[in-house]
Amino acid sequence: xxxxxxxxxxxxxxxxxxIYWFETIDSTNTRAKEMAANxxxxxxxxxxxxxTGGRGRMGRSFHSPAxxxxxxxxxxRPECAAEKLMHLTCATAVAAADGIExxxxxxxxxKWTNDxxxxxxxxxxxxxxxxxxxxxxxxxxxxxxxxxxxxDAGDFPEDIRSIATSLQLSTQKKPDxxxxxxxxxxxxxDMCKDLxxxxxxxxxxxxxxxxxxxxxxxxxxxxxxxxxxxDIDDAGGLIVVFSDGHRETVSSGEVxxxxxxxxx
Ligand code: BTN
Numbered sequence: 001x002x003x004x005x006x007x008x009x010x011x012x013x014x015x016x017x018x019i020y021w022f023e024t025i026d027s028t029n030t031r032a033k034e035m036a037a038n039x040x041x042x043x044x045x046x047x048x049x050x051x052t053g054g055r056g057r058m059g060r061s062f063h064s065p066a067x068x069x070x071x072x073x074x075x076x077r078p079e080c081a082a083e084k085l086m087h088l089t090c091a092t093a094v095a096a097a098d099g100i101e102x103x104x105x106x107x108x109x110x111k112w113t114n115d116x117x118x119x120x121x122x123x124x125x126x127x128x129x130x131x132x133x134x135x136x137x138x139x140x141x142x143x144x145x146x147x148x149x150x151x152d153a154g155d156f157p158e159d160i161r162s163i164a165t166s167l168q169l170s171t172q173k174k175p176d177x178x179x180x181x182x183x184x185x186x187x188x189x190d191m192c193k194d195l196x197x198x199x200x201x202x203x204x205x206x207x208x209x210x211x212x213x214x215x216x217x218x219x220x221x222x223x224x225x226x227x228x229x230x231d232i233d234d235a236g237g238l239i240v241v242f243s244d245g246h247r248e249t250v251s252s253g254e255v256x257x258x259x260x261x262x263x264x
Contacts, residue, residue, distance in 0.1 A: 001049070001178055008182030015043040015074075015185055022046065024066070026053040028073035029127055029144040035075065036131065036140040042077035043189070047181060054146060056125055057114055058256060062146045063157055068166070070124075070147040070177055074188055077140050078195050082132050085141060086235035087198040089114050089128045089252065090205040092143045095191040096126065097208055099184030100147065106171050111264045112211040112229065112238050113252035116147065120210075120264040121165035123148055145184060149175045163263035198234055206232050215260040216240070218250055226260070 002021040009016050018041065025031055028046040030053070035044060048071045051064030064071050078085065093110045100116070101107040108116040114126040124147035131139045148156075148166035156164040167175040194200045206212065211229045218225045218240060227242035237249040238257070250257075 001047075004178035005047070005181050005185075008179050009185060013186070013189065015045055015189060018043050019045045019047065022048040024048065024050045024052060025071075027051055027055050027144075028071050029055060029129060029142050032073040032075050032142045032144070033129065033131070033140075036077075036142065040075050042075065044075040045185060046073045047071065055127060055144075056146075057127060057252070062125065062127075063160065064146065065151075065155070068148065068150050068155065070145065070149060070181055070184070072146075072181060072184065073142050073144040074185070075140055075142060076192060076195075078138055078192070080138055080196055081136055082130055082138055083136075084196055085130065085138060086237075087202055087205070088130075088141060088143065088195070089126050090232070090236040091191050091195060091198075091201040092126045092128060092145065092188070094201065094204045094208060095187040096124070096145050096147070096184055098187035098190075100167070100180060102187070103180040103183040104167060104171055104173075104175060106167065107208075109210040110205065110208045112209055112232065112257060113236060115264075117210060117264055118165050118170045120259070120262070122160070122163055122263065123165055123167065123170065143188065147180070149177055149180070202232060202234060202236070205236070210264060211238065211257065214264075217258045217260060218242075218255050219258065220255045229257070 025048040050066035054062035054064035056062045116124040127144040151166040227240040230239045
């Protein structure tokens with residue numbers, strides 16, 4: 001698999017010789033954090049055929065069966081303060097959508113903040129994690145991407161079956177995981193050039209974000225509030241007007257959202 005991925009990358013791609021392939025791993029994000037803490041360079045790529053402890057946002061798990069998906073993490077070392085990277089998850093979602101589109105012709109939408117969706121079902125998700133130096137500058141960022149590729153509806157665990165989809169279900173074609181991974185790596189590497197210019201990246205996120213204009217529920221712990229998503233601010237926060245007229249920007253660390261009538 002690793003050699004096939006490399007064969008689809010341009011020979012001089014800067015990440016070409018920093019790719020690690022694992023048959024089974026707990027979580028590519030967790031292992032990437034360990035490697036980054038031990039000095040692995042910018043552009044180190046970890047890919048697994050199977051994860052036993054795939055993680056999602058807000059402590060959720062990401063179902064990662066063998067041979068069915070793309071489970072990928074990249075170590076980035078942008079030289080900036082953490083506050084300059086508030087849009088990193090949004091930028092990564094757009095880069096993942098670019099890679100999927102270039103490889104398969106299908107462009108997923110994005111459900112704020114980090115879900116890739118097709119026809120209002122979840123195709124995959126993004127998990128970004130930052131580590132800071134003592135001076136509040138970024139030491140490293142891990143961008144993790146999970147994409148369902150070859151599952152049939154019955155392959156998903158029952159609790160997510162009605163809201164999950166795969167590339168194969170959506171396109172009726174068997175996806176070539178190595179080709180999609182290579183295209184995502186190319187898009188991610190391109191994104192890094194503009195990473196400190198959110199004004200370039202966020203308009204693209206807004207264009208892909210299916211949440212804008214939707215009636216939504218904002219869930220914070222036990223509390224559920226209803227409103228309408230208006231826009232995304234320059235830090236990737238969701239601007240919501242609630243049913244009492246109150247307007248607020250919610251940030252992804254605190255809340256999750258649901259469509260008024262289901263997942264998206
Ligand atoms: C989410 O759905 O909230 C995000 C899912 C992110 C899953 C990917 S798979 C590769 C990387 N390793 C992990 O443990 N998680 C991310």
